[in-house]
Amino acid sequence: MSHHILDAKRLLCPMPVIRTQNKVKQLSPGDILDVICTDPGVTSDIPAWCRITGHRFIDVKSDADEIVIRIEIRSRD
Amino acid sequence: MSHSVNKPEKKQRKAVALISGGLDSLLAAKVIIDQGIHVEGINFYTGFCVEGHTHAIRKKDKAKPKRNNALWSAEQLGIQLHIVDVIEPYKEVLINPSHGYGANMNPCLDCKSFMVGQAVEWIKENDFDFIITGEVIGQRPMSQRRDTMPVIAAESGASDLLLRPLCAQLLPPTLPEKEGWVDREKLLDFNGRTRKPQIELANKLGFQDFAQPAGGCCFLTDKNYSDRLVDLWQARDTKAYELDDVMLLKVGRHIRPKPNFKLIIGREEGENKFMEGYRKQFIHLYTISAKGPLVLIEGNTDEKDLQLAAEITARYSQGRQEKTVTVAVKDQNGVSKLLNVKPFSNEEKLRDWYI
Ligand code: SF4
Numbered sequence: 001m002s003h004h005i006l007d008a009k010r011l012l013c014p015m016p017v018i019r020t021q022n023k024v025k026q027l028s029p030g031d032i033l034d035v036i037c038t039d040p041g042v043t044s045d046i047p048a049w050c051r052i053t054g055h056r057f058i059d060v061k062s063d064a065d066e067i068v069i070r071i072e073i074r075s076r077d
Numbered sequence: 078m079s080h081s082v083n084k085p086e087k088k089q090r091k092a093v094a095l096i097s098g099g100l101d102s103l104l105a106a107k108v109i110i111d112q113g114i115h116v117e118g119i120n121f122y123t124g125f126c127v128e129g130h131t132h133a134i135r136k137k138d139k140a141k142p143k144r145n146n147a148l149w150s151a152e153q154l155g156i157q158l159h160i161v162d163v164i165e166p167y168k169e170v171l172i173n174p175s176h177g178y179g180a181n182m183n184p185c186l187d188c189k190s191f192m193v194g195q196a197v198e199w200i201k202e203n204d205f206d207f208i209i210t211g212e213v214i215g216q217r218p219m220s221q222r223r224d225t226m227p228v229i230a231a232e233s234g235a236s237d238l239l240l241r242p243l244c245a246q247l248l249p250p251t252l253p254e255k256e257g258w259v260d261r262e263k264l265l266d267f268n269g270r271t272r273k274p275q276i277e278l279a280n281k282l283g284f285q286d287f288a289q290p291a292g293g294c295c296f297l298t299d300k301n302y303s304d305r306l307v308d309l310w311q312a313r314d315t316k317a318y319e320l321d322d323v324m325l326l327k328v329g330r331h332i333r334p335k336p337n338f339k340l341i342i343g344r345e346e347g348e349n350k351f352m353e354g355y356r357k358q359f360i361h362l363y364t365i366s367a368k369g370p371l372v373l374i375e376g377n378t379d380e381k382d383l384q385l386a387a388e389i390t391a392r393y394s395q396g397r398q399e400k401t402v403t404v405a406v407k408d409q410n411g412v413s414k415l416l417n418v419k420p421f422s423n424e425e426k427l428r429d430w431y432i
Contacts, residue, residue, distance in 0.1 A: 010354045012324065014122055014145055018162045038354075041145070048148040052158055 001030040009066060013041035017049050020071075024055065029075040032058075037067045046071070090258040091115040091205040092240070093196055096158060098146025098294055100287045101211030101243060104278050106154050108242040109209050112259045116209070118158040119199060120147040121192050123167040124323045125296045146288040153284060163195060164320055171297070172316040176219075176228075181303035183295060185220035186228065193233035200238070207238045207253045214244045215269040223247075243267045243275075296327065305331055308432045312336060312376065321355070325373070328352060330393075331432040334385055338376030339432065342393050357409055362390040365415065366403040369394025384416065391420035392427070 006023050008016035016037045027033060035046060043060050046069045050057040058070040094106035096118035110116045151158035170191045174184030189212075196208045212221050212229075220229070226248060230239045237252040245254065245264035254261040267274045279287055288294070296302040305326045310316045312333070325341055328348045333339035343349035349371040355361075359373040360383075372390045374383075383406055391402035397420045407413040421427065 014120075014126075014147075014160055015162070017145065017148070018122060018160050021160060045145045045148060048145065048152055049158075052148065052151050052156075 001032070002028075003032045004034070006033060006035045008035055008037045008042070010038055012039045013045050016042045017045050020046060020049065021053075024053075024071075024073055027073045029073055031073045033071050033073065035069045035071070037069065038065070040067065042067060042069060089115055090207075090253070091117070092207050092209050092253070093200055093203075093205050094118050094156075095192060095196060095208070095210045096120045096147045096150050097211070098150055098288055099211065100272075100275050100279060100284075101213060101216070103150045103153065103211070103284065103287060104275060104282070105209050105211040105242045106150075106156065107282055107284075108264065109240075109259060110154060110156070112263060114259065116154070116156050117205075118147070118151045118154070118156050119196055120158060120160045121163045121167075121195060122160060123171075123188075123295075124164045124320050125171075127294045127296060146294070149288070153287075159199070161195065161199075163191075166195075167191065168318065179219040179298070181298055181300050182306050183219070183297040183303075185217065186225055189220045189229045190232040193229055193235050193239060197234045197238070206258065207240055207251070208235055209240050209242055211243060212241045213267045213269075213275075214247055216267075240264075296323075302326060305432050308333065308339070312339065321358070325352075325355070325375075329370075329373075332389060332427065332430045333432055334389065334426075334430050335382065338374055338378050338382055338386070340386055340389055341373040341375060342390070343370040343372070356407070360406065360408050362386055362404055362406050364390060364394040364396060364402055364404050366401075367391075367394045367396030367399065369396065369402075384418065385421070387416045387418045388421040389427070391418050392422070394420070396420065 004027060006019060008019050016035060016039060020035050023033065047057040050071055054076060055074050056072040058072055061068045092109055092114050094102060094116050096102045096106065106116050106118065148158060170187050171184055174187035176186040179185050193208060200208060214221060214223050214226065230236055240251045240253050241248065243265045244267050245261065246266040247268060250261060253259045309322060309326065328351055329344055330342040331339055332342065343352050352371050352373055355373055359375060360378065362372040363369060369390060370393050374386055387404040387406060390404050391397065394402055396402040400419065401417045402420055404416050404418055405413050406416060
């Protein structure tokens with residue numbers, strides 16, 4: 001299990017979702033991914049994407065500058 | 078003597094559905110899922126999709142719940158969704174559409190062929206059997222006509238692997254129908270501009286709260302956006318563009334006082350904040366002595382142009398009634414100077430310059 005960070009700052013939805021989707025393809029079940037974003041749209045889009053794909057949305061932390069969404073990679077089967 | 082015949086197990090057929098986020102693609106996918114086909118969705122991001130963007134930027138829209146309608150559709154359908162970034166290959170479609178543009182800068186026919194063509198590649202790579210779209214004959218003046226349906230099927234390379242479940246009964250049978258993978262009788266015969274059959278079907282299938290955006294889900298169908306795009310191309314004397322250009326056409330007031338430069342003026346806090354991300358790429362202005370917008374300059378300017386830009390910036394600040402307003406002009410390297418200017422007051426000219 002390893003911890004990864006994806007910088008999706010200044011990207012507007014759906015680009016952070018696309019970047020997340022592409023990054024997750026390179027990761028293994030159990031890995032943790034922190035997606036760092038600035039578009040507040042990700043707080044609904046990435047959890048929705050997790051629900052569709054079966055990955056686990058862990059939490060979202062945000063301050064005035066950025067939003068960090070943490071997800072756990074799950075096996076697709 | 079009797080023979081026992083082992084029936085070969087029926088192969089699970091798979092279709093990829095083009096999911097735009099609108100109602101029609103949602104219904105088309107559902108009709109096929111209900112026939113026992115394994116369906117996954119594909120959504121193409123051209124850079125011009127309305128999804129989220131301006132809502133994310135403008136503060137006045139923040140009260141509205143934000144959602145990506147393609148993701149929402151996939152969730153409703155219980156299917157996988159593959160969102161594909163086609164920003165780069167789409168440039169050729171928009172810059173050089175062989176069938177031209179629609180009412181605005183929307184190259185719908187070429188766009189549809191392009192997207193279905195991308196789906197053809199996708200089904201080959203992923204071992205899927207056919208493609209479905211939510212197209213309806215007569216629904217859209219450019220891309221969804223009886224005579225353009227075969228054009229899309231042919232130019233995309235999809236041929237008879239392209240099934241339009243909502244109007245399939247009005248079109249020649251496709252391979253999935255001929256092979257019996259789907260039952261043609263259970264497909265539909267929607268036709269024309271009316272939305273009534275779609276709404277009825279949505280109600281029947283239990284879909285609520287689906288997206289029916291008034292202006293569609295693509296900025297290229299918007300007149301104001303298209304005017305800005307054409308202005309950009311004319312000013313640069315080339316149709317080449319980058320994603321940042323596409324984004325910036327969506328924000329602020331755009332004012333072109335002279336052919337060599339234009340101003341992008343933030344209309345509110347959300348836009349100003351978004352535009353701050355571009356300060357390293359553009360000369361920008363902001364007012365010091367009164368509250369005001371962030372203004373980006375696109376193009377090349379001399380001292381006189383900067384003076385005019387500062388006057389216009391002052392006009393859009395809260396100091397517009399003052400005799401003079403102090404405006405900071407900062408270049409891409411962060412070097413700044415202050416100008417004391419009289420706010421621009423020729424409203425007629427401003428209206429003329431408005432893009
Ligand atoms: S409206 Fe936009 S996305 Fe839709 S077919 Fe036309 S150009 Fe393509």
